[in-house]
Amino acid sequence: MIDQPAGGLDIRGGDVPFASMGDLGLDKRKVTQCALSRICGVCGDSLARPVAFLGSEDEAERNEFHFPPTHRACAEAAIEVWGSRSASLGHASQPSSWALVTTSGFEFVRPTAEWVDRRPVFAPNSVIEDVRLPAS
Numbered sequence: 477m478i479d480q481p482a483g484g485l486d487i488r489g490g491d492v493p494f495a496s497m498g499d500l501g502l503d504k505r506k507v508t509q510c511a512l513s514r515i516c517g518v519c520g521d522s523l524a525r526p527v528a529f530l531g532s533e534d535e536a537e538r539n540e541f542h543f544p545p546t547h548r549a550c551a552e553a554a555i556e557v558w559g560s561r562s563a564s565l566g567h568a569s570q571p572s573s574w575a576l577v578t579t580s581g582f583e584f585v586r587p588t589a590e591w592v593d594r595r596p597v598f599a600p601n602s603v604i605e606d607v608r609l610p611a612s
Contacts, residue, residue: 496566527578533573
């Protein structure tokens with residue numbers, strides 16, 4: 477069992493991740509806040525390096541994640557607690573497996589009018605680790 481991440485939210489007790497609106501998906505305002513203020517998308521606390529990104533295997537292969545950066549412990553706890561309710565983690569349906577990518581930095585790319593998927597994207601650079609975790 478993974479320890480409860482630090483922070484004001486208790487995701488093991490039922491709180492949804494900071495950047496989430498639960499079954500409604502991600503809160504675009506909070507996603508942007510996480511990017512610009514370097515705060516965790518799960519607990520809402522400040523981030524240090526390295527940061528972690530969680531998403532589907534497809535996102536990891538494209539190096540484009542929709543869920544904002546997190547602490548590694550927060551990402552692991554979010555997958556464990558919310559992985560089967562994937563809308564809370566920015567996915568319309570549950571991925572076949574989750575990817576957890578750690579990096580020292582990232583680019584935040586805002587959507588343009590030409591994009592079909594209008595969600596912002598996080599592109600990790602200098603990937604440190606890329607781990608695949610089974611869906612719950």
